[in-house]
Amino acid sequence: MALRNCILSSARAIDSIFGAKVANFLQTRRLLYSCVLKVIQPAQVQVGSPRFLKEPSQVLTTGYSFSWRGLATETAERKDGQDLGKTNEEEPFIDVAWPNEAWSDITKEIFHQLNAGTENGNWKRHPGYLRTGERRLYSRNISEQGKGFEYAVFINKREQRATCVCQFGPYLEGPPSHVHGGAVATMLDALMGICVHHALEGYYLTANLNINYKNPVPLGSTAIFHAKVDRQEDRKGYLSAYVTSADGRTTLCDATSLFVKLSQEQMEKTKKYLPQDSHSDKVVKAEKSVV
Amino acid sequence: MALRNCILSSARAIDSIFGAKVANFLQTRRLLYSCVLKVIQPAQVQVGSPRFLKEPSQVLTTGYSFSWRGLATETAERKDGQDLGKTNEEEPFIDVAWPNEAWSDITKEIFHQLNAGTENGNWKRHPGYLRTGERRLYSRNISEQGKGFEYAVFINKREQRATCVCQFGPYLEGPPSHVHGGAVATMLDALMGICVHHALEGYYLTANLNINYKNPVPLGSTAIFHAKVDRQEDRKGYLSAYVTSADGRTTLCDATSLFVKLSQEQMEKTKKYLPQDSHSDKVVKAEKSVV
Known part of the structure; x- marks a missing residue:
């Protein structure tokens, strides 16, 4: 240890x-x-x-x-009508799901508590990739530290659960001095997507997302997101989630979602969009290389 | 004319x-x-x-x-534990809800169709402000044209409706080559928020957002968002919305939402967050200055 x-x-x-x-x-x-x-x-x-x-x-x-x-x-420049579907064979990834200088003390503290849970092997940290090409993952599209979402996700595959610590930077404003409802929805969708992807086999897309906003989230604050798979029916995965303040005392949101697994036929159609050296492969490689 | x-x-x-x-x-x-x-x-x-x-x-x-x-x-730099609640008295705004070079021909075409509807006074274009300070509106937080959301909202106050044309740039990726569910949720929340704000009196916050994702949205594509107030009960506003592809043939999403009006007491508490020269005042000023 x-x-x-x-x-x-x-x-x-x-x-x-x-x-x-x-x-x-x-x-x-x-x-x-x-x-x-x-x-x-x-x-x-x-x-x-x-x-x-x-x-x-x-x-x-x-x-x-x-x-x-x-x-x-060279980075590709977008042009009118250009097909953004094509992807660079060697798309660049940097794992940014680690504390950086922009993280507040409380965000770091929660991260280290969650990370300590990985030591017995039940929980696993999910890498968060910052891409630098033309296409960027929505929740990681701001390269300047601390301005957007700063977060790390931890997964418990056996219990079909995922937990995330997230610090909301100043570029995520909705109501004055508070986080935009869409930013909270984005983290909920991202976390439940990661959860279902790891807990169940296959490639899932969001079919329904139902969010109850219970308390406004102050801009610049840190929240903890919890998600779990409630049940699986054929190709459907039903999940629920809730969000608390950093001290766990205030419930900020709760949510349910339905994710639907792509059928074999849909997967065939989808293949053209997937990079040859897929994201998942890179995760495995990166993890194997840290002995 | x-x-x-x-x-x-x-x-x-x-x-x-x-x-x-x-x-x-x-x-x-x-x-x-x-x-x-x-x-x-x-x-x-x-x-x-x-x-x-x-x-x-x-x-x-x-x-x-x-x-x-x-x-x-000078722009304010965020520091650990710093209160992001304070706002600059003279916060800068630029109206970017106009076509720019990054807009595709189809996005421009839909914009001009919607804008033509403002000539008889039933519809009104809603300005979209790009802030340049530390705090940024989530749906306008990327200053580089075309990379994030490019959109314009039109409001019909009498019919309690709002329509939006939105082009999804390459920084909004979720599933490979498709728009993140959170990005669609963000536009739905933004549009329904604008709709309820103009259709009903008072300051409203999202209490529930329920989205059915019916078809994936290709990255770089343009979609049309439609929202309307279905009914009002005391401080509650119930809205519904749907999203189609640019040609109107494919339904991409539908959604419902519940917005709750801040009470007088809540408004008093909220006052500290509102800029002295409020957003709404600026909108009025800008509109008045264009004779």
Whole structure:
């Protein structure tokens, strides 16, 4: 346990250095990149790119090592009538479901409590990918830390449950100084979608989302989202969820949803939209590489 | 009618020049600003700022005139535990509910059809404000044209209805190449909120939002949202809505909602969150200035 925590803590420290370096590249060169988190050896971080850096630079640190691959792919610009359906074969992902500088103390505290639950293997942290290409996941589409959703999801597959800590940044305003109902709906949809995807087999889409808003959510505050699969009937997954304030004392929302699994025929039609190297594959790869 | 159309068409042309100028200021100086749209005299556009431009510059064009005021107010940076509840007294607004270069031909066409309905006075275009400060309206929080929601709302107060044309940009992805359920929920909540606000008296908050997702919405596509107040019971407003594809042939979603009016007591508590020069006042001012 202690060693694992030490590795994770070092990984987090390295991640911030790493993140800054990548951000610089993006700002100056507007390039896409993909990254692979890999513990190689202690006391060394390799930061390099085989394609646009001739010699990989090396940065010494007290922790463990990362390597990353840069891709000299220009970002695609949207044009009228252009088919946005096509996807880059090597779409870039960075896992941002980790505390960063914009997280408040309470958000970090809840994250670490939830993350401690992963130690016995019942709970698993769900990576949150920040894409840098033209198409972006709605809940991760603002690259500036702290401005939009800052969140991490944890999954308990056996109990068919998922929990999420979320800090709502200032770009999510609806009523003055409060979070937009659509932003809360987005997190509910995202969390229940992740929950059903992991708890049941197959690819599910939202068919119904029914939300009761019980208390307004202050802008800049942190909330805890809980979701679970209530029952499964053929291709239908029924879920429920609720949202509390960070201290758990105030219920902010509750919700139910119906997700419907794509049929084999629908999956065939959907294949053209899925990247060749799918999101799920990347998750597995990233997890395997952190020994 | 012809004169009115001519003025509006010129106003749109000027708006794009004006928008670019303002964007430059923002990029180079990171200043907030407020703008007032004003038809002064033909064949001249004044672009100037009494506070940070010593002499207003003048730009000649074929249309009508705008004046704007710049405010040398630094943007507020969010810090841990900082109260985001405070608002800038002179919060900046720009009306972006007009076609821009990122709008597809079909989006523009639907906009102009809906806008033609305003000529007899039954329908009214609802301004859409892009704020540039720390706090941003969730559905307008991406300043780069075409990446997020591009939309305009039209209201028929007498019939208690509202219609919206919306183009979903590439930053709104949920399932691969399709719009996130949360993004659709956000537009539904926004449209029904605007509808109830104009149709009934008072300040309303969402209490329930129930959405049936009937067909996936392709990323980059345009949809038409229709909302109406079904009935009012005391402080409760019951609304329904549906969403179709741009050609009106496919129903993408339908939804119902319950909005609850703030009581007098709640309004008193809420006052601290409302800007002194409220959003509604600004709307009235902007409309009055376009003769």
